[in-house]
Amino acid sequence: MARTVASGYDIVTVTGDPDERGYRYGLAARTRIELALRTYADVFMHYASWDWPTVRRHGLRFAGPIEDFSPASAREIRAIALGAGVEVADILALNTRSEIMFAAPGRARAVAASECTSFALTPERTATGSTLMGQNWDWIEGARETAIVLQVRRDDGPDFITVVEAGMLAKVGINSSGVGLCTNTLISDGDEGRIGVPYHVLLRSVLDSDSGAQAVQRIRSTSRANSANYLIADAGGFCVDLETRPGDGDCGAIMPVDGAVTHANHFLVDGLTGVDRYLERKTHTRNRLHHLTARMRQQRTHTVESLQEALADHADAPDSVCQHPDATRPPADRTCTIAGIVMDLSARSLIYTSGSPCESTWSGPVGLNASS
Template sequence: MVEAFPLIELSGSPEARGRAYGQKAAERIRRSIGHYAAQLAEGGHGAEKVRGWARDFVPRIEAFAPHHVAEMRGIAEGSGQPFEDIVLINCRTEVLQLGKRATLAAQDPDGCTGVIVMPERSRDGALLHAQNWDWKSECAETGVVLRIRRDDGPDILTFVEAGGLARAGLNAAGIGVTANYLESDRDYRELGVPLALLRRTFLEQENVALSFRAAYVTRKSGSNNIMISQAGGVAIDFECAPDESFQIHPTDGLIVHANHWQSPVALAKLKDTGIANTPDSLYRDMRVRGLLEAKGGKLSIEDVRDALFDDYQSPWSVCRPPRMSLGGNLSATVAMLLMQPAKGILDIAPLPAINRNFTRYELNPAPAQARAA
């Protein structure tokens, strides 16, 4: 039986939230750190070198969002882990890339297939936002869901690797966020703000315009695709190079994105270097869009779920069972996330290719905090 992701409730100051988070998720945080430390060690990178890479990001994080540093220090204190190891979890994409470039090792990128259904295409008139997160299958044992009660902005519900501040989720202002791996020939020429902390910043906003601004202008270390929606009926997909962002808007009420660049403007200006390692991306978005369009008319959250279960060309499929990646790691669709931002609902199935049991997490729950959807 696949275990549901635990729900952790947090409140108070950033430091207090961090300490409580570290205490409640200590074992999963330890697994997260151990997982990435072991992967980097296989590439010849010892703990002190890795912690040095993590420390290099701290001044950039301090300048961007000092309260994120305070929260990470709290997580370190609460979990009993070194501060640099908590920073590692929050910039693991960037540190893994630094490790790869130092050894010329094969890449094992995050996959993902994301979907946004605009209100005019939705059966109940409410925006839908969903994603399959493809990554290392072991991360099914390190994921958690955070429900964050904030005094300094809207409350947040986010799914994340234990020790991280955010990955995908929604907030009380109706903002929804998911992200997909992208790669280009502009990546890792200099360090920028870690992507996990950018996603947390999007979810900290009361107004989606400020989330859009952060996605569009913040300098990043590497490329990334960012999908931001707001329940009132606005959504933009940002294909981001480290120094430039390109917009993709809904077509026929849908945005569907996998792990390759779509913007003609972007493709005229940079080289997509990720397809060699994610060739299935070239049809995953087409499959999901085609399945949704074949439904005709208005779409429900069940329609989106069924499209994300697509097993065409399995195991190189939209919903990926555990398989060896081109980088030599065991990879899978770690989680399927179905969000209804207007209702504050996030349904998640761990390892959905082998487990179709969803758990419902609610921003403003009934007495049962998490129940079978």
């Protein structure tokens, strides 16, 4: 196990089977996991007047679906808890916080509407001839104190790197098979906290896949707990944006147009929801998508540097691609960019910011052959 800091978020590297790597992860990230638990306890109290024991009870409802879908992930969750010195229910609650928010009363669903804007460019649109993809991951400000870069080296699946909240299985990342993953919140009129495979467990399943096509099939064939957007590509040229709704029904597939895919937080495929609940609450998702798409069209081929600039876009601020916390709002209600991320699928590496791309130094590259 290694825990290093490279001018950005902590880099935690773990190895071994699910029990060993989970334990090492929990041990290395213990302080940040404890902070994440306190942060979400405040969030649920603020939005739903739920105490943490109530949140944990709701998280435990997903133990069965996780076990059935991925026994290895279930083992890892239990081992993370052991390493961090917390209850399994605590780590389940972190990994199912999106689903619990949809089940909670009052205003809890509002905080589930985070702002993320993502892209992928196929080789003909990049100066390096590699697929490049990335996004701004936007969430509550407290996640800036709990985010880490997790590197996992293992024999039971591809190695992977993910930028994620401490204690959680995965978020945005890339694996040693060249599979890359970006993601965006979607909220359909069917998102009501149903029991199914949780969002962050499905994100992890993408990084467990040997190809983009395999990752898409895993998501398509699963009874999903809530809606989400999965932008999946691989180094072999596969690229698709998969919009999903709760359950095991149809998904919407968006293919690259002129070598590019962009996405924000509203449905683009007809028929997946009667009412787009995110768009209903936050119409600026359309503006963010417009501005990022325009950035992609500004030049025929992009470099890593031009993509960094795109993620620092402030058009229509404060509701822009690059977001900043509003200090006038309560801490549990402040959303902002937690990390800007750009991935090179051929190099199996990523670079990232610790905070808003316009004011943060880019760290990395963090690669799957790195010794950090």
